[in-house]
Amino acid sequence: MNPTVARRTVLAAGVAGAGAVALAACSSKKSGSGSATGQAAGQTSGQTVAKLADITVGRCVSAKLADGSPAIVARPSDSTAACFSAICTHMGCTVNPAGAELHCPCHGSIYDALTGAVKQGPAPKPLPKIAVHVANGDVVTT
Numbered sequence: 001m002n003p004t005v006a007r008r009t010v011l012a013a014g015v016a017g018a019g020a021v022a023l024a025a026c027s028s029k030k031s032g033s034g035s036a037t038g039q040a041a042g043q044t045s046g047q048t049v050a051k052l053a054d055i056t057v058g059r060c061v062s063a064k065l066a067d068g069s070p071a072i073v074a075r076p077s078d079s080t081a082a083c084f085s086a087i088c089t090h091m092g093c094t095v096n097p098a099g100a101e102l103h104c105p106c107h108g109s110i111y112d113a114l115t116g117a118v119k120q121g122p123a124p125k126p127l128p129k130i131a132v133h134v135a136n137g138d139v140v141t142t
């Protein structure tokens with residue numbers, strides 16, 4: 001075997017494996033379509049949505065609000081958190097964490113996982129923000 005090709009093959013496999021690990025560390029239990037409300041419904045003040053320590057800095061996790069609607073909890077810095085509805089603003093599918101991005105499985109929209117901003121359409125607008133703060137290591141709705 002050509003050593004250059006073999007090295008490329010090994011590197012490609014390593015990159016793919018690392019991507020799979022990152023995706024697993026920042027993935028939801030479920031994926032696929034969700035409700036078509038496009039709203040951050042179910043926002044209840046004082047609800048713990050995640051533990052800050054469970055989120056890698058610069059990444060996010062999937063969570064559920066009090067009414068069961070899907071949300072994303074991100075950790076932009078060591079001591080801060082951000083939360084968004086996980087309902088795609090295009091047609092209401094549930095977006096999934098993918099490293100520092102959120103991917104919609106329905107039509108390919110991509111959002112910034114830390115801000116909810118649209119990075120690639122067809123989503124017409126950012127994911128709705130859900131106000132949260134960090135209290136005793138918990139990410140709590142405000």
Ligand code: FES
Pocket residue numbers: 088089090091092093104105106107108109121122123
């Ligand atoms: S519902 Fe998300 S891209 Fe269409």
